[in-house]
Amino acid sequence: MISKDDITKRFISYVTVDTESDPESDTTPSTLKQWDLANILVAELKLIGMSDVSIDDNAYIMATLPSNVNHKVPTIGFVSHFDTTPDFTGANVNPQVIENYDGKDIVLNAAENIILSPDYFEDLLLYKGQTLITTDGTTLLGADDKAGITEIISAMEYLINHPEIKHGVIKVGFTPDEEIGRGAHKFDVKKFGADWAYTIDGSQIGELEYENFNAAGAKVVVKGKIVHPGYAKGKMVNSMYIATEFINSLPRMETPEHTEGYQGFFHLHNIEGKVEETVLHYIIRDHDMNHFKARKEVIQKLTNAINEQYEREVITIEIKDQYFNMKEKVVPVMHIVDIAEEAMKALDIEPLIKPIRGGTDGSQLSFMGLPCPNIFAGGHNFHGRYEYVPVESMIKATEVICKIAELTAKKAIE
Numbered sequence: 374m375i376s377k378d379d380i381t382k383r384f385i386s387y388v389t390v391d392t393e394s395d396p397e398s399d400t401t402p403s404t405l406k407q408w409d410l411a412n413i414l415v416a417e418l419k420l421i422g423m424s425d426v427s428i429d430d431n432a433y434i435m436a437t438l439p440s441n442v443n444h445k446v447p448t449i450g451f452v453s454h455f456d457t458t459p460d461f462t463g464a465n466v467n468p469q470v471i472e473n474y475d476g477k478d479i480v481l482n483a484a485e486n487i488i489l490s491p492d493y494f495e496d497l498l499l500y501k502g503q504t505l506i507t508t509d510g511t512t513l514l515g516a517d518d519k520a521g522i523t524e525i526i527s528a529m530e531y532l533i534n535h536p537e538i539k540h541g542v543i544k545v546g547f548t549p550d551e552e553i554g555r556g557a558h559k560f561d562v563k564k565f566g567a568d569w570a571y572t573i574d575g576s577q578i579g580e581l582e583y584e585n586f587n588a589a590g591a592k593v594v595v596k597g598k599i600v601h602p603g604y605a606k607g608k609m610v611n612s613m614y615i616a617t618e619f620i621n622s623l624p625r626m627e628t629p630e631h632t633e634g635y636q637g638f639f640h641l642h643n644i645e646g647k648v649e650e651t652v653l654h655y656i657i658r659d660h661d662m663n664h665f666k667a668r669k670e671v672i673q674k675l676t677n678a679i680n681e682q683y684e685r686e687v688i689t690i691e692i693k694d695q696y697f698n699m700k701e702k703v704v705p706v707m708h709i710v711d712i713a714e715e716a717m718k719a720l721d722i723e724p725l726i727k728p729i730r731g732g733t734d735g736s737q738l739s740f741m742g743l744p745c746p747n748i749f750a751g752g753h754n755f756h757g758r759y760e761y762v763p764v765e766s767m768i769k770a771t772e773v774i775c776k777i778a779e780l781t782a783k784k785a786i787e
């Protein structure tokens with residue numbers, strides 16, 4: 374069906390263009406270099422024969438594959454992001470193609486002794502005998518999410534070249550700046566015009582996700598009083614000790630390193646402290662909306678209790694919601710998950726349906742009116758030098774996209 378060579382070539386042509394995003398920037402896209410790949414993608418979408426190919430002032434790309442049936446079919450969309458994370462460099466990516474992987478250590482970089490080993494990354498053993506694309510150990514790969522882009526474009530090309538596969542209107546959307554949490558911000562859901570969509574931005578083959586965290590950030594500012602330490606008795610208030618009290622009053626086991634599955638947490642990810650002022654940065658996560666609200670209350674009540682104890686406002690807290698669990702927007706249209714599951718089963722892929730311990734563009738899009746579960750793109754070890762993607766998984770993801778299109782058209786008659 375889809376050739377390994379073609380998909381490998383396409384993927385490599387994308388990952389070798391640096392598209393690192395930048396959280397410090399206020400522009401969209403956050404970095405000018407994202408235009409480099411955006412412009413290539415626009416040209417390629419036109420070249421394969423997509424209609425209404427557009428790119429707006431913020432580098433959001435949209436395109437349409439018209440329906441090839443006469444009956445009415447819901448319009449579906451597929452979405453990926455073309456930026457890569459600022460956590461690790463994406464400049465000068467030099468992909469290594471390892472054919473017929475033997476299940477042993479892969480030397481990414483002999484000079485620096487950087488090894489991708491199944492002793493540490495057991496997932497590798499799932500792909501024995503397959504073709505892996507890895508880094509050279511000095512950069513990330515960018516399978517997150519250029520694998521998704523490769524798969525969507527390859528699927529559209531396949532559908533265009535195989536008109537015997539019947540489908541409704543398909544929309545394609547590529548966004549900048551997902552990795553800095555802004556991929557969906559300027560996504561024009563109305564212009565996109567799909568009834569529902571899928572982000573192709575998951576990891577291992579089979580992943581299908583429609584639940585993610587509810588998320589908030591909390592900034593806790595603790596005020597102390599600085600006095601010369603030699604004359605401080607009864608006068609100095611050391612904000613760092615009060616901050617420690619605050620930290621120790623939250624449940625120690627409800628932290629990322631002690632939780633999994635549906636367990637939520639408080640995560641202290643940054644402290645800046647001096648006697649006069651200490652600032653704590655927390656993120657709060659929970660899949661369950663009631664638990665999520667309760668967590669925000671816990672942290673607020675703790676603030677109040679410490680302020681009462683000191684008989685003044687030693688702590689101020691600012692809690693900001695970041696994103697919400699898409700589940701509540703997807704469950705009422707659960708057939709969109711069922712179709713993806715059915716597509717995978719039809720292709721002998723075992724669906725791995727599990728809650729995301731994070732967020733996706735799809736969660737924001739779901740709350741903007743475009744229900745949007747997430748499907749595997751095939752890569753592993755995102756955001757670092759050990760990132761890799763099996764070519765066979767990319768082909769499977771491409772097939773899943775085609776199959777979803779086909780099933781959606783079929784079900785519209787039934």
Ligand SMILES: [Zn+2]
Binds near residue numbers: 454517551574
């Ligand atoms: Zn991603």
